[in-house]
Amino acid sequence: xxxxxxxxxxxxxxxxxxxxxxxxxxxxxxxxxxxxxxxxxxxxxxxxxxxxxxxxxxxxxxxxxxxxxxxxxxxxxxxxxxxxxxxxxxxxxxxxxxxxxxxxxxxxxxxxxxxx
Numbered sequence: 001x002x003x004x005x006x007x008x009x010x011x012x013x014x015x016x017x018x019x020x021x022x023x024x025x026x027x028x029x030x031x032x033x034x035x036x037x038x039x040x041x042x043x044x045x046x047x048x049x050x051x052x053x054x055x056x057x058x059x060x061x062x063x064x065x066x067x068x069x070x071x072x073x074x075x076x077x078x079x080x081x082x083x084x085x086x087x088x089x090x091x092x093x094x095x096x097x098x099x100x101x102x103x104x105x106x107x108x109x110x111x112x113x114x115x116x
Contacts, residue, residue, distance in 0.1 A: 002025070003024070003025045003026055004022055004023070004108075006020060007020070007110060008020040012112070012114055014086060014115075014116055015084055015085070016085055016114075018112060019080070019082065020093055022078045022079070023076065023077050024076045027097055032053065032098050033050060033099075034071055034095070034096070034097055035048075036095060037094045038089075038091035039092050039094070039109075040088075048060050051069045063082075066082065066083050067081060067083070086114060090114045093112055094107055
């Protein structure tokens, strides 16, 4: 059974930092591209960052220079470091595995609220 479980969300003040984690099980983690997406209220889900199995990364323009995606293949985990957060970063953040052979999986999300 595949599970992606996000954690680390919460309330943070503008300019603050937060680190999200995603623990994966039931997949061949090392072969999967891992991504973070987010969905703000009333908006479509959007890609935040991606990391390949080899560690190559890609970021949305809105988070470049502030967010860092990383992964620990030994622990089947992916992380999103968020610095200098802004109110517009408020969203539910989702972890995604894949696609691998056309198959991908989503976690249930963790809420990040940026507010003073």
